[in-house]
Amino acid sequence: EAQVTQNPRYLITVTGKKLTVTCSQNMNHEYMSWYRQDPGLGLRQIYYSMNVEVTDKGDVPEGYKVSRKEKRNFPLILESPSPNQTSLYFCASSSRGGRQYFGPGTRLTVL
Amino acid sequence: GESVGLHLPTLSVQEGDNSIINCAYSNSASDYFIWYKQESGKGPQFIIDIRSNMDKRQGQRVTVLLNKTVKHLSLQIAATQPGDSAVYFCAEKPTGGGADGLTFGKGTHLIIQP
Numbered sequence: 468e469a470q471v472t473q474n475p476r477y478l479i480t481v482t483g484k485k486l487t488v489t490c491s492q493n494m495n496h497e498y499m500s501w502y503r504q505d506p507g508l509g510l511r512q513i514y515y516s517m518n519v520e521v522t523d524k525g526d527v528p529e530g531y532k533v534s535r536k537e538k539r540n541f542p543l544i545l546e547s548p549s550p551n552q553t554s555l556y557f558c559a560s561s562s563r564g565g566r567q568y569f570g571p572g573t574r575l576t577v578l
Numbered sequence: 579g580e581s582v583g584l585h586l587p588t589l590s591v592q593e594g595d596n597s598i599i600n601c602a603y604s605n606s607a608s609d610y611f612i613w614y615k616q617e618s619g620k621g622p623q624f625i626i627d628i629r630s631n632m633d634k635r636q637g638q639r640v641t642v643l644l645n646k647t648v649k650h651l652s653l654q655i656a657a658t659q660p661g662d663s664a665v666y667f668c669a670e671k672p673t674g675g676g677a678d679g680l681t682f683g684k685g686t687h688l689i690i691q692p
Contacts, residue, residue, distance in 0.1 A: 569622045
C-alpha cells in the first residue's frame with residue numbers, strides 16, 4: 468500500500484530537549500516536505516527536499532532542521548524545542564509535478 | 579503577500595443537498611490547483627486537482643471549477659453524505675514553484691446536518 472508514515476504520532480517533551488520526528492514514504496517520490504498546522508493559520512511549509520541531499524527552507528524554517536540521506540526518509544529535527552513549536556506536523560511526498568500524499572500527522576507538545 | 583484563501587471558515591448543509599466550497603487565490607502565475615479533505619485526527623487526503631488549461635474537472639460526486647478571470651476555485655460535492663464532514667483545503671502551485679511549491683488556504687469546515 469502506497470503511504471507516508473510518521474513516528475511518533477504523539478509526543479510530549481520539555482523545552483530544550485532535542486527530538487526527531489521520522490518520515491518515510493514507499494512510493495519512490497523525489498519530493499518530500501514538512502508542514503505544521505496551527506488553528507487559524509492552516510498548513511505552513513517548514514522545509515522541503517527535491518531529492519537526496521537537496522533540501523531548502525519553506526515558509527517557517529526557524530528552529531527546525533531536516534536531512535535527506537535516503538530517498539525514502541526525511542526526518543524533521545528540533546535541536547532545542549520551544550513551546551511555540553507545539554503544533555500538528557505533517558510530512559508529505561510527491562513525484563515531480565504530482566499531487567502530494569500526506570502522512571497521518573504528529574502532534575507535538577513542548578512544555 | 580499573495581495567498582490562497584477560502585470565503586467561509588464553516589459551511590453547514592443538509593444531508594443529501596449539494597455543497598459548494600469556494601476558494602479565492604491571488605497568484606496569477608499558479609498553474610495547478612488541488613482540493614484536499616482532512617478528517618479529524620487524520621492527514622489531508624487528495625480529492626481532485628485541476629490544471630490551469632482546464633476550467634472544469636469531474637470526479638466521483640465531486641466537481642472542481644476554475645475561473646482564472648476572477649481567480650476563483652470551487653469544489654462541488656453532490657448529494658452530501660455524513661462521511662463528507664471534514665475540513666476542506668484548496669492549494670495552489672505557482673509555475674516554477676520550488677519542490678511541490680504548494681500554498682494552502684486556511685480551510686472550510688463542512689458540517690453535515692441530518
